[in-house]
Amino acid sequence: MRNARLRGLLWMLFISELQAATKPREEKYVLAAGETLNVQCPFTIWKYANSRKAWQKLMDRGEPLTLIFTQSVSGNPSQVWMGRYFLEDIPTEAILKVQMTNLQVEDSGLYRCVIYQPPKDPDILSPLVRLVVIKDPLGSTVSDKNPTENLAQISTLPPTTTKAQSTVLNSPRTVTQLLPKSTADISSPGFGVNVTNETDFTSYGFRVPVVNIVILVLCGLLSKSLVFTVLLAVTQRSLDPRAVKP
């Protein structure tokens, strides 16, 4: 009887781990205020060449807000502008390009590319985009600075960022994300995001979310193990016949 309850507990935790592990791929972009976000979302050409596409922001309770969408279903390339948002659908190349200019701190959040097909639910394209817009701590527009100056400033970034990277991943490559080998590799000034380096993990100007995913997973697992331990202790105590009063 007590073993069955224990088993039940274990199964519950096992299954909850399982569902947590199958979340869609998320990519993190860290950019400074005023900069431009560029995202490429691939889609299956034979399935969605003639479908409309949209760029959505996921709000606090998970409900999506459609920011911009395409109209064309011709299968030919089309472009849409809407304020700071730009959407380019290139069905012949099976790619959807999204651009958000003049980023603000309030733009931070979770975004996604979708196949827009109201009234049906949208089909979600990979990857999900986690955008973090940092207020420019340098106190002036970043675009004025030349890349070499930025190098010195990059090293004075809040220490928590580099610490997290160096403790979680022992590989020296991740630390060099913020200290590029050559200034020629920097395509545009930024907080180390647009640094391209052959041996590091960045590409297309964003930081690989491996560190953050690992941290997230660790936190999730830690909290679940704590819950598990507590439940186990409680169950053991309640099932222990010696503790039961006659």
Added chain:
Amino acid sequence: MSAHSALLTWALLAFLGLGLGVPEEDLPHPCCPVVPRREWNAPASKCSEKLKLPVRYVVVSHTAGSPCDSPASCRNQVQNVHNYHAGTLNWCDVGYNFLIGEDGLVYEGRGWDTKGDHTGMTWNPISIGISFMGNYMERSPPPRALRAAQGLLACGVAQRKLSPTYEVKGHRDVQQTLSPGDQLYEIIRTWPHYHE
């Protein structure tokens, strides 16, 4: 009964371990046998554009040409493909990053570091193009060829050329084409990293 609980606990702990992620140092470095360029007498590549590593996408195609089933005939076939791309089409090198023969061997094309010419201007800079030598509309590549391809991709992850979350696409998923052929396409759709 208690054995079952123990088993479950182990399963949970194992899953916890998986969640924490296998530390990169513990990954056994798989063998990466690839027939290098000099072995198939490749003329020097004239390509200069590099790929940004690690790469997130792999595009699988077929050459739609003749298959080959021995190291000797496959070496010949790679040369043929190279002659067509570099000679006739005047490209800087054979278009694919790697070619797979029905002899079960992987042939080095442009390799992991150089941008290929296999899928068009959007996908070439962001993917590794591997091509099975043959036409796979009506027939499938033999298991040893599929194994070789899978091994190559695992190699790529181990060598940090491919992102651990890389996605495999069929050529026809991203361009209007029959490549990689109906039979091969159905096979790659069952691969773990395939993502529509």
